[in-house]
Amino acid sequence: QLQLQESGPGLVKPSETLSLTCSVSGDSFNNLYYWAWIRQSPGKGLEWIGSVSYSATTYYSPSLKSRVTFSVDKSKKQFSLKLTSLTAADTAVYWCARTLGPHYWTDAFHIWGQGTVVTVSS
Amino acid sequence: EIVLTQSPGTLSLSPGERATLSCKASQSVSDSSLAWYQQKPGQTPRLLIYGASSRTAGIPDRFSGSGSGTDFTLTISRLEPEDFAVYYCQQYGSSLSLTFGGGTTVEIK
Numbered sequence: 001q002l003q004l005q006e007s008g009p010g011l012v013k014p015s016e017t018l019s020l021t022c023s024v025s026g027d028s029f030n031n032l033y034y035w036a037w038i039r040q041s042p043g044k045g046l047e048w049i050g051s052v053s054y055s056a057t058t059y060y061s062p063s064l065k066s067r068v069t070f071s072v073d074k075s076k077k078q079f080s081l082k083l084t085s086l087t088a089a090d091t092a093v094y095w096c097a098r099t100l101g102p103h104y105w106t107d108a109f110h111i112w113g114q115g116t117v118v119t120v121s122s
Numbered sequence: 123e124i125v126l127t128q129s130p131g132t133l134s135l136s137p138g139e140r141a142t143l144s145c146k147a148s149q150s151v152s153d154s155s156l157a158w159y160q161q162k163p164g165q166t167p168r169l170l171i172y173g174a175s176s177r178t179a180g181i182p183d184r185f186s187g188s189g190s191g192t193d194f195t196l197t198i199s200r201l202e203p204e205d206f207a208v209y210y211c212q213q214y215g216s217s218l219s220l221t222f223g224g225g226t227t228v229e230i231k
């Protein structure tokens with residue numbers, strides 16, 4: 001059974017860079033599906049950050065595109081997010097997730113990690 | 123970017139009642155590429171409906187989705203105690219961006 005697990009610092013300073021990693025276990029980390037990052041600020045709704053394929057093809061939210069970079073480490077079955085120039089507005093729960101079906105990044109999200117809380121504060 | 127507007131913001135109902143949640147898109151969502159999620163406090167969102175009307179495996183049949191174009195609806199036929207939560211719609215029909223609605227809270231009256 002597929003499981004996703006986010007990891008990274010819980011506290012980051014303003015203007016610094018956030019690095020999060022999602023580890024994939026229990027099932028195939030392959031080129032069939034797309035893998036995404038989604039976040040939720042306190043008391044707010046959900047925001048798609050972007051999606052990445054196994055072969056590292058990326059699609060980013062237009063509002064975050066200038067600050068975000070995804071990468072993939074196939075040997076470790078991990079994919080990662082880097083978000084630069086952090087502000088308090090980036091404080092959120094960050095989830096990694098997998099698309100429902102294969103082949104398309106434009107899809108619903110079926111499998112989610114448990115989420116990791118990131119606070120941006122000095 | 124397709125903007126999704128959910129209404130009402132809060133729905134106050136009693137167990138056993140019917141809940142009707144709306145999600146309106148700022149432009150037509152291609153191929154009815156609309157999903158619904160349930161989120162309980164402190165938990166991860168759970169995918170309920172995809173393709174506007176298809177239930178994900180394991181989702182009770184009291185949950186149903188309908189709609190096309192710009193107007194979509196999630197209906198919970200008879201509310202169970204565990205159904206009180208926040209519900210989000212998401213469109214994935216745009217090749218530019220994926221977007222979520224602002225959510226509807228279904229609370230116990």
